[in-house]
């Protein structure tokens with residue numbers, strides 16, 4: 275069984291790969307995301323390569339092998355199912371579940387995970403709208419537009435929130451912008467770099483472009 279450190283690395287490499295089509299992921303980027311000192315990552319890259327989980331090109335970066343991707347998808351599956359379980363069943367606030375899931379994802383058994391999956395009705399997305407990989411390791415990889423570039427007047431549905439910092443999630447929740455919310459862009463103000471949206475129930479809200487970029491719509 276992989277250690278939690280190995281699981282965290284392959285999961286983070288997968289998330290970075292999803293953002294960088296086909297190009298190697300620099301280990302420095304992985305280190306920053308994991309909050310570890312960059313110096314230790316070279317050793318880690320070599321060790322992951324020795325275990326057959328990544329292909330590593332020194333000073334360029336890593337790409338997951340098929341085996342590495344399989345492991346990473348499984349860690350992501352555990353993480354996202356646990357997050358949904360914590361919200362739906364235990365009633366935790368969605369801004370506090372990420373940290374809990376970070377710990378639980380490494381210790382949960384396959385049997386318990388299966389029961390959670392069944393209890394939740396075999397869900398396909400977590401509370402942030404992130405796709406949950408299937409038990410066979412398939413993931414919905416469709417790319418969604420972010421709100422900042424959405425045309426004025428079009429009806430949209432919020433699908434995914436990409437920033438999972440607790441403060442940002444609280445802002446999203448306080449304004450009713452969670453996945454599933456129906457919205458429409460009323461105005462794009464290129465000078466102020468803001469956009470004004472209408473929420474389903476009729477409230478108007480003006481948000482900055484940087485916040486809008488973290489909200490994906492369909």
Ligand SMILES: [Zn+2]
Pocket residue numbers: 353357371372373375438
């Ligand atoms: Zn999370």
